[in-house]
Amino acid sequence: MGHNCQVTTIEFAKGHGTGNDFVIVPDLEDALPLKDAQVAAMCDRRFGIGGDGLLRVVPSEDPGAEWFMDYRNADGSIAEMCGNGVRVFVRYLLDKGLAQGPEVAVSTRAGIKTVTVEGDELRVDMGSAVFGATSEASVEGFTWPGQVVSMGNPHLVCHLGDEAELEALELFHQPRYDAALFPEGVNVEFVTGTAPHVRMRVHERGVGETASCGTGACAVGAVALSHAGLDTGTCRVDVPGGTLTITVTDETLYMTGPAVIVAEGVFRA
Numbered sequence: 445m446g447h448n449c450q451v452t453t454i455e456f457a458k459g460h461g462t463g464n465d466f467v468i469v470p471d472l473e474d475a476l477p478l479k480d481a482q483v484a485a486m487c488d489r490r491f492g493i494g495g496d497g498l499l500r501v502v503p504s505e506d507p508g509a510e511w512f513m514d515y516r517n518a519d520g521s522i523a524e525m526c527g528n529g530v531r532v533f534v535r536y537l538l539d540k541g542l543a544q545g546p547e548v549a550v551s552t553r554a555g556i557k558t559v560t561v562e563g564d565e566l567r568v569d570m571g572s573a574v575f576g577a578t579s580e581a582s583v584e585g586f587t588w589p590g591q592v593v594s595m596g597n598p599h600l601v602c603h604l605g606d607e608a609e610l611e612a613l614e615l616f617h618q619p620r621y622d623a624a625l626f627p628e629g630v631n632v633e634f635v636t637g638t639a640p641h642v643r644m645r646v647h648e649r650g651v652g653e654t655a656s657c658g659t660g661a662c663a664v665g666a667v668a669l670s671h672a673g674l675d676t677g678t679c680r681v682d683v684p685g686g687t688l689t690i691t692v693t694d695e696t697l698y699m700t701g702p703a704v705i706v707a708e709g710v711f712r713a
């Protein structure tokens with residue numbers, strides 16, 4: 445009795461932005477629509493390549509951009525937007541000659557994002573943060589009030605008392621939140637400090653705690669500036685994996701940070 449030994453091979457690259465890491469799958473003919481389980485297998489840190497998410501590079505149907513970023517969380521779920529992901533996506537396009545800088549438009553589920561190369565870093569026009577209601581999040585019986593913010597995807601930004609509290613926070617498990625307000629789940633950011641310099645940790649929907657979340661940093665920067673009574677300005681957001689710079693203008697919000705490709709290979713499924 446023989447085994448079915450058919451092996452599927454998938455070309456990939458691996459990259460990160462401030463430690464938020466992604467498997468990149470070039471699917472230039474849009475011939476490889478990955479199932480949730482395949483994404484989860486590739487993102488698995490012990491049995492796969494490992495990643496907080498997956499970026500599939502496919503042709504864009506929107507005439508405003510050549511490429512569409514098909515972003516998936518590590519568990520295979522779909523999210524509207526990924527801020528670190530879009531910088532890594534553009535770094536990959538530039539490295540492979542699939543796009544020319546310094547300005548690259550990328551189609552995402554949250555619309556077209558324009559990414560500009562600025563030295564070693566990439567600046568993304570993320571569009572303005574949209575503030576919603578206030579809500580709350582709880583961890584191990586402690587509850588903090590939070591500001592709901594949409595960056596295309598949902599965020600709940602909670603301010604903590606001090607650094608020690610932030611350091612001690614148990615973020616292995618999903619913080620509790622109002623499931624009626626967030627039926628699709630939410631990314632929860634915990635913050636200390638005030639604009640122009642704050643620190644955050646994050647628990648991401650569909651992933652867990654990550655070293656960074658670009659859209660989360662945008663939400664946090666916008667809330668910090670607003671708490672400081674500023675409609676516009678710049679806020680440095682330190683995350684466990686590095687630093688992102690958030691600039692709010694009258695028209696939009698820019699996120700600036702690094703993006704690095706660290707490996708290429710073939711995944712055998």
Ligand SMILES: N[C@@H](CCC[C@H](N)C(=O)O)C(=O)O
Nearest residue numbers: 523526527528597657658659
């Ligand atoms: N890490 C990302 C956000 C990825 C999506 C998020 N987990 C969600 O489900 O909304 C970022 O850098 O923005």
